Amino acid sequence: MVKAYGFHLSGNSYKVRLLLELLKVDYDWKEMDLVNGEHKSPEYLAVNPLGQVPALVDGETRLTDAQSILVYLAKQYGGEQWLPTETLPMVQVINWLFTTAGEVRQGPESARLYHFFGVSNINVERTYQKSEHVLTYLNQHLSTRTWLEFERPTIADVAVFPYVALSRDGKIDLDAYPHILNWIEQVKQLPGFISMPGL
Numbered sequence: 521m522v523k524a525y526g527f528h529l530s531g532n533s534y535k536v537r538l539l540l541e542l543l544k545v546d547y548d549w550k551e552m553d554l555v556n557g558e559h560k561s562p563e564y565l566a567v568n569p570l571g572q573v574p575a576l577v578d579g580e581t582r583l584t585d586a587q588s589i590l591v592y593l594a595k596q597y598g599g600e601q602w603l604p605t606e607t608l609p610m611v612q613v614i615n616w617l618f619t620t621a622g623e624v625r626q627g628p629e630s631a632r633l634y635h636f637f638g639v640s641n642i643n644v645e646r647t648y649q650k651s652e653h654v655l656t657y658l659n660q661h662l663s664t665r666t667w668l669e670f671e672r673p674t675i676a677d678v679a680v681f682p683y684v685a686l687s688r689d690g691k692i693d694l695d696a697y698p699h700i701l702n703w704i705e706q707v708k709q710l711p712g713f714i715s716m717p718g719l
């Protein structure tokens with residue numbers, strides 16, 4: 521059975537769990553005690569040498585990084601709907617995975633780290649600038665469509681959703697971004713959707 525390692529307050533862990541639920545994959549959730557450093561234990565470092573969550577083990581396959589795990593799950597258990605195989609549509613989806621790992625991480629994800637987890641060595645003003653930049657772009661993009669790409673949800677939506685929807689934990693108000701708010705509601709209506717604290 522698929523084994524997923526994560527922490528219930530981690531948006532990166534949540535995106536993996538969300539896709540597992542949307543795809544109705546049978547999995548075993550291993551909750552890691554990040555507060556007490558379980559993610560730095562020798563047992564866990566053998567799973568993810570970076571000492572971060574999430575990680576996923578499926579038979580002989582061992583994966584780290586939420587975005588890579590989403591690609592794996594989509595290919596292995598989801599298929600065409602979640603990640604197209606044709607080059608250009610595939611790249612359109614993957615582009616959002618990099619936006620998440622780049623702009624969203626530098627913006628709303630880092631603002632949440634500062635305010636919600638109290639990580640102080642973060643330039644919070646910079647996270648607000650980055651957030652405004654990416655949220656404005658996302659809001660504009662969503663002004664003419666329901667989903668990030670195509671007429672259906674893909675792993676692009678699953679990847680971008682958590683830290684954008686958790687913006688308030690980083691003291692970022694989403695009221696100025698009505699199309700993002702509509703999209704968040706659409707994602708929440710997906711069959712199999714699960715929530716996490718802060719959503």
Ligand SMILES: N[C@@H](CCC(=O)N[C@@H](CS)C(=O)NCC(=O)O)C(=O)O
Pocket residue numbers: 530531532533559571572573574584585586587
């Ligand atoms: N690139 C990784 C980043 C994962 C990440 O930042 N994980 C955080 C929780 S959301 C973590 O494990 N932090 C603890 C640490 O780095 O020591 C991914 O997208 O999965």
